[in-house]
Amino acid sequence: MRRQTSDCPYSVRVNSFNVMVVEDDIHYRELLKSILESSDEISSVVLFDSVESFAKQKNKQNDVVDWMPNVLIMDVMSSADIRFDGASYANALRSDGARCAVVLISSLDVSRVIKVFNENNPGGWRALQKTSRLSSAEIITAVIDAAQEMQDK
């Protein structure tokens, strides 16, 4: 797939990805939305404020496989119940056949978590660490790389 940039009027849109974001921090959720929507390679962005609200919406679907996004951006600690974390939930969905890439986002360094999940469900995993230095480009690149990796599987 050719990368398209918004400042290139003649670029051809070969592929686009839909993204769902699970993030309990409203500021970061909105920030992610504005960053993701600025990319031409991302066709839609749907926001959820917790793992529970994502699961609730998912369970209402008749065709879950079709409903699932190309990329799920999951905040590791975005469950209302601290016994269940977003990372394990995303991994469980992948184990049950979900074909979506997962970008884990956390103030923690979750690179080792990705290593464990990659052994279980290879490919399509990325990790982003929340810092004020995290740039829009890094976020978009992680999302698109994960989506492409999943698509190429």
Add this chain to the structure above:
Amino acid sequence: MIVLGLMRADPENDMQKAQVVALAGLFYSLFIFSLGMRNFLRVWKKDLKQSAEFKVLADDLTASQNQLGVLDGQLRKQIGAWLHGTVQSKLMKIARDVRNLDTSKAKEIANELDDLAENEIRDYSHRLFPPTLNISLQVGLIELCDGLAELEIDPSLTEQSDSGIRLDQSVLTHENTNVPNRLVLPTSLSYAIYRVVEEALSNAKKKQSTTKIMVRIKVIGNKIEIVVIDNGVKLMSDYEGGLGTTLFAVFAKQYGGTWSLSNTTDGVAFQTDYFFEPKTVQSELLNKVKSRE
């Protein structure tokens, strides 16, 4: 009174006197014996009562200790999650806003805020509760053992086990018999396991002769067995232990288990076991769903 009465009945007769004296002695002995018995019974009853009271107090103490352990784990986890989830996020947002002011002073302040969020708060929250334990014991131990020890963990505690979460339904019954159901450990137990492994690893690492460390976590029914083996120099015969061994003892007591530190043919083995009530993630999720219905 009885004795005096008998003596007055026939004072001339020696035989009768002797009988009276014997009877008096007998009565006196019985009286003393009954007093002794009464006293003995009173003391015995008091002892029994005290024993029962002590037992109640000891049970209360154990229950309180266990409750404190549970609360300690939960509180650590909640404060750690708050520091990571709320404080760090807010500091990061402020730092981002400040950075966007795009002046050198603003960038300097943003860097300071980042340093506070990424280093100081992270370190503190890690000491409170290792954040990777929020994901799973396996992930926490992988991080802990990384580059130090080989980790072997029970399949029911790994990310490869079946959590019961399904793509097309919130929860289904266990279908895949080849995959074990995932156990959910109480926060305080995960924390205890992490801390004792950390301590045992630290002890093994301290020995320059150690070249190999093995950590093994095994679930046997309602018992979790934790073993840390190293090939370093053996324990001296007069080894008395230190703060670390106190930690082993405290956690073993809390979970009704035992612990030992012993020499093996190649080095030293630390072993401890904790008792718990095995619950699967699936059953916990089902209970959660039922409680909402």
